[in-house]
Amino acid sequence: MTETDFLTHLRSLPLHPGAHGLTDDTATLGGLVVTTDTLVEDVHFLATDPPGDVAWKLVATNLSDLAAKGALVEGILLNYPLGDTGYDRAFLAGLADVLAVHDCPLIGGDTVTLPPGAPRVLTVTAFGRDAAAPPRSGAKAGDALYVTGTIGDAGAGLVIALAGHGDARLLARYRRPTPRLAEGRALAPLVHAMMDVSDGLLIDAARMAAASDLAVAIDLDAVPLAPGVIDPLKAATAGDDYELLFAAAPDLALPVPAARLGTFSPGRGLTLTQDKRLIPLPDHLGYQHGLR
Structure with missing residues (x-):
C-alpha cells in the first residue's frame, strides 16, 4: 500500500x-x-x-x-x-x-x-x-509558484554522505537543514498557499495543485540551483530541501527572496518546460513511501 x-x-x-x-x-x-x-x-x-x-x-x-x-x-x-x-x-x-x-x-x-x-x-x-496558516489547497488560477532558497542541495549532500567526501556546504544541507521560520512568518499573511519542500519540488508542487483543484506549469530553467548542483530535473525530484513552496499573486511584492517557477491555471496535473519546450514528466516526481 x-x-x-x-x-x-x-x-x-x-x-x-x-x-x-x-x-x-x-x-x-x-x-x-x-x-x-x-x-x-x-x-x-x-x-x-x-x-x-x-x-x-x-x-x-x-x-x-x-x-x-x-x-x-x-x-x-x-x-x-x-x-x-x-x-x-x-x-x-x-x-x-x-x-x-x-x-x-x-x-x-x-x-x-x-x-x-x-x-x-x-x-x-x-x-x-499565532499562525496565519495558509493551506496547501489555497492556490488560485493565475497565481505564480515560487520557492525560497536553492533546490537539490540535500540530494547532492546525500551523494556526498554516501561517498564520504565532497562539498561540506551541500553535506550540511542534507544533514542539518534550516527551517525557514523567519521567511514563513513574513510570507504567510500574504500568500494563498504554502508548504515546505520535503519529498521533492515536483511532487510537492503537484500536491499543492491537486489540493487546490488546479493545474501547475513549471519551467525547469527557473529552478534555483546552488553551485555544484547542475541537473535541474534531478534536483527537483530529490527532496529533503525544506525550502518554502508557495502560491501568490504574480504582482505581489515579496518580503523575502524567492524564485518564480511557474503558474497555476484551471485544469489538473503538472506540466514541465525546459528551453521553452514541453518535456515529459519523469517516472517519479519525488519520494513517496510505499513505492519501491
Whole structure:
C-alpha cells in the first residue's frame, strides 16, 4: 500500500475538524498548529550519519512544517528509542544545539528500548502558535509558484554522505537543514498557499495543485540551483530541501527572496518546460513511501 492509498483509507475514519481532511502537513487545535514527523534509519537518514546531525534533522523537519504556516515555535515532544549510550549522548548534544538555535523548548515525550540490531525510529511532534496558516489547497488560477532558497542541495549532500567526501556546504544541507521560520512568518499573511519542500519540488508542487483543484506549469530553467548542483530535473525530484513552496499573486511584492517557477491555471496535473519546450514528466516526481 502506498502512502497515498493509506491516506485515502484514513480519510474514511472519524476526523477531528482541525485535521482539515488530512490534506495538509499540519493540524490546528485551539490556537495551536500541530505537526509530527518520523525519521527512520536508512530511509530518512544513514546509519553512518552523526547522531547529533540526526537530532538536528529530526527537529528541523518538524519546524519546517511550522514555518510553512508562518507559526511561532511553541515547543516539541520527542519519542526516542534508547540504545547505544554513546549514540544517545551524541544525539542529546545535537538536540541541545537545534533547540537552542531555534528557541524551541522541549515539552515532553516518551522513551522506549531499542532491540539490538533494530533500525532507529525517531518521532517529534511540534507545536506552533499565532499562525496565519495558509493551506496547501489555497492556490488560485493565475497565481505564480515560487520557492525560497536553492533546490537539490540535500540530494547532492546525500551523494556526498554516501561517498564520504565532497562539498561540506551541500553535506550540511542534507544533514542539518534550516527551517525557514523567519521567511514563513513574513510570507504567510500574504500568500494563498504554502508548504515546505520535503519529498521533492515536483511532487510537492503537484500536491499543492491537486489540493487546490488546479493545474501547475513549471519551467525547469527557473529552478534555483546552488553551485555544484547542475541537473535541474534531478534536483527537483530529490527532496529533503525544506525550502518554502508557495502560491501568490504574480504582482505581489515579496518580503523575502524567492524564485518564480511557474503558474497555476484551471485544469489538473503538472506540466514541465525546459528551453521553452514541453518535456515529459519523469517516472517519479519525488519520494513517496510505499513505492519501491
